[in-house]
Amino acid sequence: MTHGELEDAIPLYAIGALERGERQVLDAHLLSGCSSCHSALREFQAVAAALPFGLDIVAPPRLLRATIMAARASNVGPDTTGRTSELSRLGPGKWIDHVSQPDSHSTAAWSSILPRWILGPAIAAAVAGGYMAWSTYDSQVADDPIALAQRKEQADSAASQLAELQRQLEEREQSLTRAREELHRSLADMADLKDQLIQREAELDVLKARLDQYEKRRPRTPEDELAVLLRTPTTKAAVLAGTEAARDASGIFLYDRRTRKAWLYTLNLPACPAGTEYRLWILNEKPVNVGAFHVGKGETAHLFVQSAPDFPDTKALSVSLEPVGGGPQPSGALYLRSDL
Amino acid sequence: MRQDLEQAASTIDPVLLSRAVKGDHQAFSRLYDLSGTLLYSLALKILGNREDAAGLLQEIYLEILKKTARYDVGRGTPIVWLITLTRNRAIDRLRTGGVRAKGRAAPLLNGSTTERATDQPSGSFDARADQELRQLILAAAAGLPPAQREAIEMAYYAGLSYVEIASRLNLPPETVKTRIKLAMTKLREALGEGEERHTRS
Incomplete structure (x- = not known):
């Protein structure tokens, strides 16, 4: 099932109208943590739960309340009065x-x-x-x-x-x-x-719920994104080595093809001269620019890309120094390179 | 206003549910008084007779107490959880055949009458918030085409999948699927608009 089909199935899931197999597929998808589907499911579940409010309202028998409360008392008795109950079971004296x-x-x-x-x-x-x-x-x-x-x-x-x-x-x-x-x-x-x-x-439950909501609303920092990438089993990594232009430089590139998120972390790249920036390239038939980043003196640098181009047949990655806002092809010297 | 909110089934406080589950007698009684009538009505609607509805409710409240059924605040409000739990358990009983012969089958989603037994606990479904939600869902359901309403009712109260509904109505499954999706989407929009109006007012 595509993601669109899964989304379409959510109203039926909420009302219990899916076939078993389809329900299991959607269950698995929800377990993967898809936030948009979780959000849609909460909304449709609220709709389904509103339906009984339109029913003819019938009061339960009074005896039912008494029965449930009596069962409750016998159920929680040992917890609330454990010592007393123990005493009551003892023989006379x-x-x-x-x-x-x-x-x-x-x-x-x-x-x-x-x-x-x-x-x-x-x-x-x-x-x-x-x-x-x-x-x-x-x-x-x-x-x-x-x-x-x-x-x-x-x-x-x-x-x-x-x-x-x-x-x-x-x-x-x-x-x-x-x-x-x-x-x-x-x-x-x-x-x-x-x-x-x-x-x-x-109170703790309420605070936990608020914390969860806060975490969901809080914008993710690049560090959060890196942590997510590192936890994702489908993430692939490539190491970039320094070229003649920067022998001590190195980098690591993480990429999750499913979410298209990518992360580049570099060390020991020379500081960018004024008017220049580093650019990350994917080298397919022709180079594709993935993103640009700036390095100051003695700095490490990272580049996070929310939606990287797909590159199933990519042969190599490279980082070159380019004029700010440079063209679609690398024109400057290469500083990092990795063969995939 | 605050007092009104506290007395409504639709606005049961997660703290109240949490306290009830953890053995607070007063909270448990209050939870029952707020939710019992609605859940009983739902169980009665699905199972079709009072004995089975009462038995199911007893089972559900004891499950809550024994923590067999656990509420997760991340998965909706307490009343959504309670209604979902009741509906699912009732449908399970229906499917396993552990239900007596059905009694009078009330019309679905019409809200034409409000049956009130003489021994109804006071304030169990009279709260303003509950009545507002009731009017909202009745109006939204009345605005659905009959075919869409029928599909929703067969799915929710009879526990039928869209394939089973299609088979009973002699329709293609995709048609029923579309009807349910459209109906749910319209109901969601209607409830969302109602909530917005309520927030503005």
């Missing part, structure tokens, strides 16, 4: 291990495994049991002062253990409250950070 490290102390260890609601009744049961036991045996030991003293000692010890258990319980509750508050703060901070990150990423 286990979650506390995730907000406070287990203590090596034995009572603290079991108190961290047992749920809070068990701990209170356990203490109450211990107290009640102690009282019942003490009451049962009270009548038997009432007359025995030694036994009575032992019981009193046991009761004191039990009371002391009870006080210790209550103290540990309070400490554990305080620790749990602090951990819970800290967890909430951390989750809130994470949510804030995530929001900020989303905002920054969105």
